[in-house]
Amino acid sequence: MLENIRVVLVNTSHPGNIGGAARAMKNMGLSQLVLVDPQDFPSADAVARASGASDVLDAAQVVGTLEEALVGCSLVLGTSARDRRIPWPLLDPRECGVAACEQAQQGAHVALVFGREYAGLTNEELQRCHFHVHIPSDPAFSSLNLAAAVQVLAYEVRMAWLAAENQPTKTPKLEATAIQSSQPVTADELESFYAHLEQALVEIKFLDPAKPRHLMSRLRRLYGRSEVSKLEMNILRGILTETIKAARGEHSEREKVDV
Amino acid sequence: MLENIRVVLVNTSHPGNIGGAARAMKNMGLSQLVLVDPQDFPSADAVARASGASDVLDAAQVVGTLEEALVGCSLVLGTSARDRRIPWPLLDPRECGVAACEQAQQGAHVALVFGREYAGLTNEELQRCHFHVHIPSDPAFSSLNLAAAVQVLAYEVRMAWLAAENQPTKTPKLEATAIQSSQPVTADELESFYAHLEQALVEIKFLDPAKPRHLMSRLRRLYGRSEVSKLEMNILRGILTETIKAARGEHSEREKVDV
Structure with missing residues (x-):
């Protein structure tokens, strides 16, 4: 089911962040990584930061445009740091995790889209998303590291998945x-x-x-x-x-x- | 209120992780960082990864033992990757965020304790914690990057804080x-x-x-x-x-x- 959820990184500058994102994904059980026009990939920095998740990097799909990255997806969730002039349906990470899981469980494909390190997603890219997701950071220091943002959303996807699977998150096996x-x-x-x-x-x-x-x-x-x-x-x-x-x-x- | 919650990193190897943790903290509104016997600090790598959160690094308290780091804390929450032989009260990150906020709101001091990159916290250190916190990662690839783990817990603290801020406080007035x-x-x-x-x-x-x-x-x-x-x-x-x-x-x- 989690294989129906892909992480899309748009125009990433630092390969270390791609590696960090791959590690965060694999920790949370996600495996489908799509890179839109990465500035430096493949890269030793990415492998180093992936720290055991290089299988996610090896399987990553590299494409030229966001449109290609979203092929087959019926739910597209785009991270957004700022309030935009055009108001858009906005989810917090928890709602995003639940929405992604619900769709994926029905066999639909879902994309979690992350923008550039310094500039995020463009307005045009944001308008390709069905929902925007805002990680509720301190307004005085709001920009998360890219891999950290992937970690938060992947974590919420996993929490929703565990709840849906009705698997207790804490299973101490005792005699x-x-x-x-x-x-x-x-x-x-x-x-x-x-x-x-x-x-x-x-x-x-x-x-x-x-x-x-x-x-x-x-x-x-x-x-x-x-x-x-x-x-x-x-x-x-x-x-x-x-x-x-x-x-x-x-x-x-x-x-x-x-x- | 969030200033009552400190992040304690024990015996960290890589200064980049200290910087990443500082950034994750500041993004989520946390400012109190305590480093127990860090292997390499201060460090240019830490400042680079902190990326604008160097004020958190500058204000970080460096101490020799976990005991010193916990002085004044009435709630100590320690991250744990593994099932232990002696079962300990276990929280998931969401429960951890709620517990930390509840205590901090009553004026108590709270510590979120993170262990070494490869070995985590020792059993003795874990026994100093009132609760263990397990981030529900994929058992097949369970070890999160240190800064990513700080990000998840700091995010849940912020979510609980935002939820509490939006609710009237229900503290009975006591002498x-x-x-x-x-x-x-x-x-x-x-x-x-x-x-x-x-x-x-x-x-x-x-x-x-x-x-x-x-x-x-x-x-x-x-x-x-x-x-x-x-x-x-x-x-x-x-x-x-x-x-x-x-x-x-x-x-x-x-x-x-x-x-």
Whole structure:
């Protein structure tokens, strides 16, 4: 599906940026790179900055015009730094990622178009785009590095793709026992813990049962919001057991020392 | 508000990446850069890649250890490429941006920590982080360029910031002292707590210094994600102090009873 989304770089000056863009694409699972009239390509600088993504560079299609780069595309999204005189439908990067994925999933081809390092896309080129995409940078310093701009849009495409694929982005593969011990404790387990904790605090004379004040409610608030796992609860209960033993002088070693 | 969020680069090899990171930060409205033991800085390569963001480089703080870089921070978010044996609370970049903004808006200081180009952060460094952040890259080609990773997280911080700016702030009005004591503790305060906790666990003989296993890292994970407030920390520290006294049989009342 992601192979339906191509990145189009128009008239790039610095081959290092082409390499950086290729790396950003491959990191995010994109592979289709089209270069419109690049000023210096192929180039060792591009390969160096691609850092392992030279397969994307090798497969890159080099064409003479934006028109050729967009052949077959039913959705064209063009990055734009500035507000233009002619208002155009404008997306932020997140909306761009969602739109690109929706189209690509239906089998359509999508182009993400990036302009020149210093001058961006011309008005004519921008008018070939169905939507403009603006990366919300600080107006006081708004021009992103080309590879950084590709990174942001490719990242949003991947986030939308992962959401659409319904693949959880964080899949820790755990053994059954690990899953069990990482499960949060139940309310009754938490109540037993609070009773044990209160007992220990009395034993170490931190809590005066005659003047309990807000102590237990504050500790309930802390542990209540922490989603304590079963494993962590075992540790906390173990600490309380040993604390009570220590307060009572019941440690075998301690007794030995005392004698 | 964004000035409460610092970017920490640990032991960076290539000064060009420091420059690229500075540019990405400034594009997204971030200005606080901290460099932990950079291999080559200051550097002309950094200035070249910063491309107009050399003010961020000039103001960068260079320190010797991660600990120094995190002084004053109550939320530390560390980028991690790999699944770890001990699972840690994991955020995606979007969740990271929201969490960083929420904290920064309450006046707390936040660190986004990035590791070495080839080796990332060490396990010890990762354990100093309250949350790990994973940029959901293609598992077949997962390692982002350092400046590109900074770009993605800085972009998500900005998106969260813009969303928050457009919403009325929902901060209940609290008394000055209540606000202060409900503020989360800083990373250095948390480190002192862990040292105190470890000492207490040894005193009550729950922790054998010769065989520490994963105990402290599991407790770090629990308290690290709980956003412990200053008031709660006072309670926890008080409990530890009394626990140690009890273990040593130093309680005045206990002595009285013993006599």
